[in-house]
Each structure stands twice: as structure tokens, then as C-alpha cells.
Amino acid sequence: MATDQTVSSRSTRDASQQSQSTLSCPECSGTLVTANREAHCRECGLIVDENQLDHGPEWFASEADSSRRRTGAPLTAGRHDRGLSTEIGRYRDGQGNTLSGQKRRQLNRLRREHRRSQWRSKRERNLATGLGEVRRLVSALGLSDSLREQACSLFRRAQKEDLCRGRSLEGVAAASVYAVSRCNGLGRPLEEISQVATCSRSQLECAYSAMNTELELPTAVPQPKSVLPRLATELGAPDEIQYRALELATIAANVGITTGRHPHGFAAACLYRAGQERGWMTSQQELAAVSNTSPKTIRAHRDTLLEVLEDQEKG
CATH class of the missing domain: 1.10.472.10 (Cyclin-like)
Structure with a gap:
């Protein structure tokens, strides 16, 4: 009860201090109106203060129930009953006290019967x-x-x-x-x-x-740039190498040479080319092992990418 009185007195004191400090508009000396957690001028519309802190209680008590109990965890699709089932504890009660041996045996029996009756079908x-x-x-x-x-x-x-x-x-x-x-x-x-x-x-x-x-799933076509971050992380590639590889993958996707190709193999080829440009050397065997492809596939995609880059430079 003392806590509630302290909170209410604090909110009243803050409100009085705020009303005294913002009695008039600093621009046109007009009247200020406080509504919807903001104070604005009635004449010119200038917002003087917004997002004011609410020092009141974060719980709401009705006349029928004056306790501060919460409603529990939100509903979730990850459980068969949407998370509304009852869970029986094992060693401690709701207050954190240790249960006696007789009480634990009783809860074990209740837990067993609850588990048997938990599913209706x-x-x-x-x-x-x-x-x-x-x-x-x-x-x-x-x-x-x-x-x-x-x-x-x-x-x-x-x-x-x-x-x-x-x-x-x-x-x-x-x-x-x-x-x-x-x-x-x-x-x-x-x-x-x-x-x-x-x-x-x-x-x-x-x-x-x-x-x-x-179910006609809206499955998206896998692109090399979607698998690039994972490959770069496994190889320990620097950020500049990853950014350059993403640029190369975007260029290849815009041209259309990634259609019908293995995304992991083409992503590995982009990483290999970016490493050659930036001086970060890695072997084709390492790239093939991480991307689950062969070095021959990486070389073929690299040559295709080089042709596109050469055409862009000439154009």
C-alpha cells in the first residue's frame, strides 16, 4: 500500500512540475494542451513534449479481482494445445520452497496421470x-x-x-x-x-x-547470394571478401547466368573470384568441401563469371 502511495505521489509531483515548466508555448506564447502523451500548442501546433513517461502501475485491477496476477505466456503454435496445458513441477513449489519427499511422490503420481490424459486422441x-x-x-x-x-x-x-x-x-x-x-x-x-x-x-x-x-508451397528459387554468408563464415573470409562476392553474385543474377546452376557451386566461385581480386587466397579444394561441390564445377562457374565481367568492362 505504501508503494502505491509513493508511486501516485511521485506521478503527481512530476505532473505538477511539468505543468509549471510548460505553461506557454516557447514560439508563440500560446496555450499548451496535453493529450495522447504529448503536449502541443493550441495556436501554432508546435509539439513541445512527447513520449511522456507513465509513472502509474503497469497492472490493472478490477473490482472483482484486486490481485496483481498476470495471464501467463502467450499462445504459440509450437505446442499441440497452443501452450495452455498445465505443467506440474518436480522439486519446488510456486514460492520456491523445497518439497518434501511425500509431496514429491504425490506430484509424481499426478504427473503420470496428467501425462496419460493429456492427449484426447x-x-x-x-x-x-x-x-x-x-x-x-x-x-x-x-x-x-x-x-x-x-x-x-x-x-x-x-x-x-x-x-x-x-x-x-x-x-x-x-x-x-x-x-x-x-x-x-x-x-x-x-x-x-x-x-x-x-x-x-x-x-x-x-x-x-x-x-x-x-500444399503448393511458395518455394523461392535458391540464389547464390542467399548461401554466400554461410560459406563465408565457414571459410573465415573477411568482410570485404564477402561484400565483393555478394556484388559478383548480384551481377550474375541480373545477367541471368545463375539460372539452372547449383547455388552453392556458383557462390563458391564468387568467393574464389573475390579472393583473387582482393588478395585473399584459398584453395579450390577447401571451397569445394564447404560448398559440397567439385573443384571442376567451381572453375566452370568462375570462367562464366569472368566472361560476364569482361563484357561489362568492354561495354
């Missing part, structure tokens, strides 16, 4: 298993939370269209992550996702092919 249980695999893959690949939500929503859509029937749940989950990365223009190859997935690459490709056909 086998379909919901499969959904929880698939979404858990999606969250694990996103965490292992270091993707953002927004991509995690998109992948979980895509898995829900695939299950709704009965694409999980006859296929591995882990394969559909990995395909959802791969499809989201491709739709957002990220350079995540199948090899990288299959290495952290618990399914085989054939299961991943089969599930992705079915999802791409049935």
Missing part, C-alpha cells in the same frame, strides 16, 4: 510428437522463433491434409523446417537438415515432395 499425440521434433530441429539449426512458428503451423497444415499418414512423423517435421527455410530464402541444404534430423534423407525428400505438391 492418437492424432493429437502425433501432433505433439511432431511439433516437439520441429522445435528440436529449429533449436539445433539455430533458426529464429518466427521460423519455428511457421514450421509448426506448416506441420499442422500437413497433418490436417493427411500427409502424415503412411509417412514418418520425423520426416514430415524435418520437411516442414526445410520448406520454411526455402520459402524464406535461407540457404539451408538438405544435407545440413538431414544431419540433425532423426530420419533418413530419403524420408525427408519424400515428405518434402508430398508437401510441396499437395
